Amino acid sequence: MPIVEKSLVEVDRTEKLEIDGIDVSGEWNTFLRSRVQAHLDVRISDWVKGQPQGETITRCWQCGTCTAGCCMHTDYGLTEFNPRYFIYLAQVGYEEELRKYATTVWRCVSCNKCVERCPKGVKVEEVIHTIGTYLEMTGAAPESPADRFDRAYASNLLERGILDEAALFRTYERLEGRKTPARDLLRMGLALLRSGRLHTGPLAHRTRGWKKMGRVLRENLEADERARRALAVSAAPPNGGRP
Numbered sequence: 001m002p003i004v005e006k007s008l009v010e011v012d013r014t015e016k017l018e019i020d021g022i023d024v025s026g027e028w029n030t031f032l033r034s035r036v037q038a039h040l041d042v043r044i045s046d047w048v049k050g051q052p053q054g055e056t057i058t059r060c061w062q063c064g065t066c067t068a069g070c071c072m073h074t075d076y077g078l079t080e081f082n083p084r085y086f087i088y089l090a091q092v093g094y095e096e097e098l099r100k101y102a103t104t105v106w107r108c109v110s111c112n113k114c115v116e117r118c119p120k121g122v123k124v125e126e127v128i129h130t131i132g133t134y135l136e137m138t139g140a141a142p143e144s145p146a147d148r149f150d151r152a153y154a155s156n157l158l159e160r161g162i163l164d165e166a167a168l169f170r171t172y173e174r175l176e177g178r179k180t181p182a183r184d185l186l187r188m189g190l191a192l193l194r195s196g197r198l199h200t201g202p203l204a205h206r207t208r209g210w211k212k213m214g215r216v217l218r219e220n221l222e223a224d225e226r227a228r229r230a231l232a233v234s235a236a237p238p239n240g241g242r243p
């Protein structure tokens with residue numbers, strides 16, 4: 001492999017030399033300077049492989065087949081979306097570089113072509129999403145509209161064990177600062193009403209036995225949130241992730 005980082009090459013001596021009439025002058029005894037990559041953080045790959053969807057990350061041998069066949073990278077021309085590279089950065093723990101792709105990793109459309117093609121059985125799509133989750137949990141990526149919707153959805157569902165579509169819609173509009181025209185609201189409301197899917201207002205029914213199930217779900221979500229905070233604290237880079 002050619003050495004491209006010249007600064008890492010140390011030359012013992014440069015000599016002018018001729019052997020049997022042939023000029024063989026040049027640098028002798030070149031070797032690489034020893035160096036320590038102090039900014040790499042193995043906790044990233046440890047965390048990813050410790051998740052049920054991320055455990056196959058260790059199998060990756062960086063062949064690049066996943067990227068070559070990835071529809072986002074190839075068909076849609078999003079060249080910065082590079083699953084092989086994301087995995088590499090997570091494997092070596094190059095967090096500073098990985099954080100630059102905190103939003104891009106979520107452009108995966110879960111087509112699973114990469115999973116079909118990977119010669120090492122890496123569940124690439126799941127690993128990529130786990131890396132994205134790590135970045136999100138450590139605050140590298142701003143909360144996306146999809147995340148805000150998920151939160152609104154969960155808190156709405158926790159109320160009664162059944163979605164109140166109208167309330168969810170109102171909450172989401174408030175979070176996103178949007179205002180849907182009254183005519184569109186009416187049209188959507190009527191469509192939901194006709195399909196029997198409008199469970200709104202104080203008289204709307206609850207899921208039976210929801211008190212107990214709701215408590216279990218709430219406890220799980222709270223545990224999730226605690227894990228998220230703990231990870232954010234333990235993985236926070238000393239300089240706040242700034243390059």
Ligand code: SF4
Pocket residue numbers: 059060061062063064065066067083084087117118119120121122124
């Ligand atoms: S195809 Fe599999 S082994 Fe090759 S780079 Fe992608 S994840 Fe790694």
Ligand code: SF4
Pocket residue numbers: 066069070071072073083107108109110111112113114115124125128
């Ligand atoms: S699942 Fe995601 S990473 Fe894999 S090929 Fe499809 S878009 Fe690319």
